[in-house]
Amino acid sequence: MPPLTPHLTPHLPTPPTKKLTLITSTLAAPATWYATALTTEILRNGGAIVVVGFVGEDLMECADGRRKGDAMAKERAEERYVFVDAVTELFLPPVSTTGATGMTIATGGVNREAGAGVGVGAGRRPPSSSSMSPSPVRTPGSVRNAIPTPPTPQKTPATMQNTTTNPSATPPAPTPTLTALSGLTALSNQLTKLLTSLSKHDKRVLILLNPEILIATLGVLARELVEVVEEWHEHVSTTTLLTTTSTPLLTRTTTRMEKETATFVTTIAHEAAVTVSLRGLETGLASDVSGVMKVTVRGDGDAEVGGKGQGEREGEWLYHVREQGVEVFKRGEMR
Amino acid sequence: MSAKASLNHRRTHNLLLISRLLSLRDAASPFTLILDSLAQSARPLVREYIQRATKVQNCKIVYVSFSSFSPPSEISQLITARRKPIPQLQKEIQAALSNSPRTLLILDSLNPLSSSAPLALSSFLSSLLSPTTTLLGIYHIDIPLSLPAEGTTSSYPDSAPDPLTLLRYFATTLLTVHSITHLLAEKRAKDRSLPPPQFGLDEGIEGVLVGLGSNAPEGFVVEMEYRRKSGRGVGEWFYVPLKPLGGLSSVLPGKTEEEKIILLEDHPEWRVSEQVERRKEDETESEDEGPRSTFELGLTEKQRRKREEVVLPYFDAQREGGVGGGGKILFTPDREIDDFDDEEDEI
Numbered sequence: 001m002p003p004l005t006p007h008l009t010p011h012l013p014t015p016p017t018k019k020l021t022l023i024t025s026t027l028a029a030p031a032t033w034y035a036t037a038l039t040t041e042i043l044r045n046g047g048a049i050v051v052v053g054f055v056g057e058d059l060m061e062c063a064d065g066r067r068k069g070d071a072m073a074k075e076r077a078e079e080r081y082v083f084v085d086a087v088t089e090l091f092l093p094p095v096s097t098t099g100a101t102g103m104t105i106a107t108g109g110v111n112r113e114a115g116a117g118v119g120v121g122a123g124r125r126p127p128s129s130s131s132m133s134p135s136p137v138r139t140p141g142s143v144r145n146a147i148p149t150p151p152t153p154q155k156t157p158a159t160m161q162n163t164t165t166n167p168s169a170t171p172p173a174p175t176p177t178l179t180a181l182s183g184l185t186a187l188s189n190q191l192t193k194l195l196t197s198l199s200k201h202d203k204r205v206l207i208l209l210n211p212e213i214l215i216a217t218l219g220v221l222a223r224e225l226v227e228v229v230e231e232w233h234e235h236v237s238t239t240t241l242l243t244t245t246s247t248p249l250l251t252r253t254t255t256r257m258e259k260e261t262a263t264f265v266t267t268i269a270h271e272a273a274v275t276v277s278l279r280g281l282e283t284g285l286a287s288d289v290s291g292v293m294k295v296t297v298r299g300d301g302d303a304e305v306g307g308k309g310q311g312e313r314e315g316e317w318l319y320h321v322r323e324q325g326v327e328v329f330k331r332g333e334m335r
Numbered sequence: 336m337s338a339k340a341s342l343n344h345r346r347t348h349n350l351l352l353i354s355r356l357l358s359l360r361d362a363a364s365p366f367t368l369i370l371d372s373l374a375q376s377a378r379p380l381v382r383e384y385i386q387r388a389t390k391v392q393n394c395k396i397v398y399v400s401f402s403s404f405s406p407p408s409e410i411s412q413l414i415t416a417r418r419k420p421i422p423q424l425q426k427e428i429q430a431a432l433s434n435s436p437r438t439l440l441i442l443d444s445l446n447p448l449s450s451s452a453p454l455a456l457s458s459f460l461s462s463l464l465s466p467t468t469t470l471l472g473i474y475h476i477d478i479p480l481s482l483p484a485e486g487t488t489s490s491y492p493d494s495a496p497d498p499l500t501l502l503r504y505f506a507t508t509l510l511t512v513h514s515i516t517h518l519l520a521e522k523r524a525k526d527r528s529l530p531p532p533q534f535g536l537d538e539g540i541e542g543v544l545v546g547l548g549s550n551a552p553e554g555f556v557v558e559m560e561y562r563r564k565s566g567r568g569v570g571e572w573f574y575v576p577l578k579p580l581g582g583l584s585s586v587l588p589g590k591t592e593e594e595k596i597i598l599l600e601d602h603p604e605w606r607v608s609e610q611v612e613r614r615k616e617d618e619t620e621s622e623d624e625g626p627r628s629t630f631e632l633g634l635t636e637k638q639r640r641k642r643e644e645v646v647l648p649y650f651d652a653q654r655e656g657g658v659g660g661g662g663k664i665l666f667t668p669d670r671e672i673d674d675f676d677d678e679e680d681e682i
Binding site: 018019020024025026028029221222223226227230231233239245246247250251253256259260262263265266267269270271273275277278279280282294296297298314315316 | 371373376378402403404405417418444446447450451475477478479480481484536540541542543544545546547549550
């Protein structure tokens with residue numbers, strides 16, 4: 001089976017050069033298989049990944065990733081793979097005194113783990129609290145990774161305190177408009193803290209899954225979102241964004257949401273060193289081809305992407321997603 | 336011949352102009368606006384500016400990054416404009432410009448500024464100008480602009496000009512970069528009167544953002560519009576090779592080193608049809624040969640004599656006694672005719 005690996009090399013981190021890559025997908029051609037293959041490849045090459053999911057569940061928990069479930073446990077323990085569930089952080093109501101707190105009010109050890117693992121949480125709390133909102137709807141331990149920050153005894157009483165004061169401090173329902181940007185800022189702060197805590201790995205990769213959702217849901221401006229992504233980019237070697245490029249969200253500019261999403265995606269495309277576009281076949285559905293993958297390389301001039309020059313990797317390939325894996329081949333190739 | 340002379344004159348004049356602009360000589364252009372797109376990024380052109388500026392003595396290169404993820408190397412100072420209010424940014428830039436005899440100030444991406452504070456755009460830009468500064472602004476034309484909404488403090492009136500129009504008005508030089516592969520494809524289609532191919536977002540296919548052949552590593556095309564103080568504008572298309580183009584660079588009068596920029600017309604693949612015509616003109620002395628082919632089209636003496644002796648068949652038929660009876664119509668009726676009536680012919 002023709003491997004996908006040579007196509008993934010532009011995304012691999014090569015410190016000290018920083019680069020930004022963009023992966024676009026459409027409804028007909030989702031990019032989850034690409035993201036999981038990329039994650040596996042980066043981990044194989046010895047990098048550390050932080051995946052921030054703005055839509056949906058953990059990347060490696062879905063069908064592709066479940067096969068590698070055991071391997072992920074090892075990487076999580078080594079802090080080489082971290083999944084940040086931004087949906088919970090930003091949108092689900094804060095924790096109340098239900099079963100979730102059963103997780104947190106516990107012995108110091110478990111509490112420390114939960115508190116430490118949730119260092120990335122951003123809540124709709126008073127900003128002073130280092131919030132910890134393990135999701136009540138998720139199975140414990142599935143998405144949240146335990147980041148063994150050095151045991152901070154002062155954190156434990158703080159979290160304990162939060163759980164006791166929670167019922168009185170929680171607002172009854174989420175209020176998106178007032179706290180939209182503050183929610184994003186809080187998430188950004190927590191994520192920056194997480195990224196700096198991983199600084200011992202020199203090949204850090206940040207993967208953002210569909211950050212343009214925030215334009216529609218939180219109402220942030222494209223400009224602000226680009227600034228936030230830039231800040232996160234400073235702490236890692238490579239940032240990869242996965243976005244959707246459906247025609248209405250890219251070319252029609254009647255509503256604010258469409259305009260801002262188009263602005264965001266095109267701004268990132270201008271700055272990205274490599275753009276990988278996945279789309280369905282123009283001729284319709286086929287049983288042996290899932291879609292078209294187009295790779296365009298911008299080329300930085302000073303430091304060429306991948307070190308080899310762009311002529312080799314730019315082009316269009318067809319791909320077919322199957323149970324055993326993904327085949328990538330050229331048009332008209334015999335297989 | 337006069338056409339050729341004027342082409343040479345135009346070539347020399349415009350190449351000198353572009354090389355003066357890129358080397359920042361004589362403060363030729365206080366505010367240069369570079370328009371780029373997803374098909375061709377402005378980065379190679381900016382790099383070209385920076386490379387030439389490093390050769391100029393005492394020239395400081397200040398790079399103000401509004402939304403740039405990877406600023407180029409070889410700059411003297413980097414100022415990030417992220418989340419800074421405009422007065423603070425102005426102060427920082429003035430501080431950077433203050434103590435250097437010559438500066439190249441590069442504003443990466445005027446788009447965020449145009450969408451967040453369009454009212455302040457003109458005053459901000461004019462505050463940065465000075466006799467010793469050359470301002471270089473980059474604007475992406477395919478990023479949609481969302482102006483501040485009505486009712487906010489910095490709302491932009493509908494009747495006011497678009498920020499891009501304002502910028503084009505202010506600029507003393509307007510450089511638009513194009514992709515060479517796309518231009519050549521369009522020219523080939525135009526030469527055959529076919530509709531030009533579309534690339535990137537114009538293709539109209541869902542999911543296509545950047546077309547193939549964008550940002551070619553061989554080089555790019557710059558469309559220059561230079562506005563003199565008198566108001567006259569000079570427009571020209573140039574090709575800037577990034578990889579050596581095989582002997583097409585020229586030594587301009589008054590300079591010692593080669594200039595690698597050439598006119599787009601001098602690009603070997605640009606004027607293919609015209610080159611064929613020029614070849615025909617140059618070969619007027621070989622017209623006697625007729626069209627060149629691999630077989631003989633001429634006649635030897637013997638063949639000519641034999642040919643003159645041939646009598647063509649129609650000559651014989653035209654004689655009275657020849658074959659066919661000189662053209663008369665001979666009608667031989669059938670034997671069993673019984674319906675022949677003489678009276679029918681008397682109408």
